[in-house]
Amino acid sequence: MAEICRRSQARFRGDRRLWISPAMYEELQERSFSPSFPQVYSLSAITNYRLADWLNIFGFSLDASARVQLSLPTQRTCELDAEIYDAAAELNWFEETKAEEFANAVVPLSSWLTGKARRRIDSLTENLRTPFRYFKIGSHDAYAYPDLLPGSVVRVDPRPATDKDFLRAQPHRIFAVEHARGIVCAVLKLANGGRVTLCPQSVAYPPIELKLGCDARLLGVVDFEFRRLTNSEAPSVSRKRARSSVPIPLGPSETIGQYFHRARILAGLSFQNASNRTRSIARQLRDTRYFCAPSALSNLEAGDAFPRHIHKLLAVTATYGLPLGGFLAAIGLPLSNTGAEAMPRKWFKASPGASTPSQSSSDLLRFFEARFGPIPFFLRHGLRQITSLPGPSALDFFWAGETRDWNHPYLKNAVLFAVNRRSKNPAPSPSSPIWAQPLYLLALRNGEHLCAACSLQDGTLVIRPCTTASRTIIRLRLHEEAEIIGRVVAVARFLA
Secondary structure, eight states, X not given: OHHHHHHHHHHTTTOGGGOOOTTHHHHTTSTTOOOBHHHHHHHHHHHOBBHHHHHHHTTOOTTHHHHHHHHSOOSSOEEEOOOOSOTTOEEEEEEEOOOOOOOSSOEEGGGTEEEEEEEEHHHHOSOOOOSOEEEEOOSSOOTTTTXXXXXXXXXXXXXXXXXXXXXXXXXXXXXXXXXXXXXXXXXXXXXXXXXXXXXXXXXXXXXXXXXXXXXEEEEEEEEEEEEEOSSOOOOOOOHHHHSOOOOOOOOOOOSHHHHHHHHHHHHTOOXXXXXXXXXXXXXXXXXXXXXXXXXXXXXXXXXXOOOOBHHHHHHHHHHHTOOHHHHHHHTTOOGGGSBOBOOOGGGSOOOSSOOOOOOOOOHHHHHHHHHHOSOOGGGGGGHHHHHOOSSOOGGGEEEOOOOTTSSOTTTTTEEEEEEXXXXXXXXXXXXXXXXXXXXXXXXXXXXXXXXXXXXXXXTEEEEOOSSTTOOOOEEEEBTTTEEEEEEEEEEEEEOO
């Protein structure tokens, strides 16, 4: 420890906050000791072990940020931390059978996956780096409703943002735009002088005209959506948001306090609302040290320092929707300056189960990567929030197959369905529009599947059309011509 203290002072001469005190030797003997974030950052940089591993040693998981973000109600669109910090983390997986290539038919994933196994993430795939960014749509800025629902998780491809001609060539695509009052996913209408108008589709949000590069920054094009079909939030328009506002030029944050202030404004939170969100995080993680009082959040913006306590730092970044890597780079502590070597796994606490020794990658994931791209493993902790299923399993997920011929507007280009197999009593929702009627997955006697809104009348399934282009009503005898697999609770789909 004495050598560690000397090296920290030599390496970070101009930044005393990263110096490690000799008193840390005695503090480590205390069972209740929790280091500060600068201490862990220094330990990672000096020992060359990864920052995520050092935090794991002290009981912190960087991958928990996305889980708590997905569970919190979102008024403003926020970015999710999609980074995989611990590639050696184990997860519950399955034994994979040599199933045939998924064709154009709907296929349950359970036909490929059987049994249970423990696998490391890096043993399932080598493609852990992603060029995409992920956002959760807010209920107060759902400009693309109903093409994107509040609470949906969307994938944004930032590469077209560097192409000036892409926006002009794709007038009907949904783009992610950042401006001084938030992040919005919307269809853009081009105007003269490099200006664009954010156009609401169904909700009476005010149209906003912005100048790219001055008032707004183009983040990329939205190309994929994880859509929850049950317990979805309704879009809303506050009186303040209903009034057109004068654009505010984007500017860099000169101090850490200004950075936190801008992040809170983008999240649409008051100090009290932000404090209440940290209270919810503390309740989920069962540790009161994650709670931040309104006065503490106010002091962050008034000063020029970041929270030293790891609990507070993780709670604030999750509350404001700040990916940890981007936050650390903004305060002058980039992850690239920390260690890159993985700690020996024997130093960690024993895992719940032994991992499968096989190092072969997953054939199923390779199949999906070829069609989808890098798998967003950070969503593995949020499957319950996305699907509304208490314990999702392989039996609940279906490969969507070829859906272009289906008449539902939001089933085309689908990749996966999540199905609640315990909900088999189809009933329409009189208060919902046609496109928002409950959907059910049906198994037909000829081996095909059908996904549609339907109702049960005297033992007959009446399948109603979802668009005016299809006026045919289909009637199928229950148990004779069709079986109800369950209600579709979530869809993963491309936005063509």
